[in-house]
Amino acid sequence: MLTPHPEILRSLVDDYEAAAAAQTAAAAGPATAPSTRVQDLAYTLCVSTGTRDVGRALEKARRMLAATAPEAAQARTARPATTMAAGPATTMAAGPATTMAAQVRPAGVSGGAAAVHSAAG
Numbered sequence: 104m105l106t107p108h109p110e111i112l113r114s115l116v117d118d119y120e121a122a123a124a125a126q127t128a129a130a131a132g133p134a135t136a137p138s139t140r141v142q143d144l145a146y147t148l149c150v151s152t153g154t155r156d157v158g159r160a161l162e163k164a165r166r167m168l169a170a171t172a173p174e175a176a177q178a179r180t181a182r183p184a185t186t187m188a189a190g191p192a193t194t195m196a197a198g199p200a201t202t203m204a205a206q207v208r209p210a211g212v213s214g215g216a217a218a219v220h221s222a223a224g
Contacts, residue, residue, distance in 0.1 A: 107151040107164075109171040115151060116164050119144040 107115075122141045137145070148160040152167070
């Protein structure tokens, strides 16, 4: 099963929470529809976590991040990523886990924001 890369997942959670908070702060009147940015981030979080509800996606993302926190810190120092010129935002990690960037990213998310890596690695 594919799992989201911890750094990308952290970025998605942070971006979603910031966009949702900004939208809530801006909505002074009656309930408004979610912005495209919030909808895009919610969709990406749901896809990344295998859920259909953004609340559950956030819960699962936080659990996944908590479980990978020591691994992510070690991976940053032990296995630096190398960017290849094969295409936009294609990244390969040195070691057993291979990172691939998805072609579709939410608006405003730079780099390989939808990257995933193999859980088997």
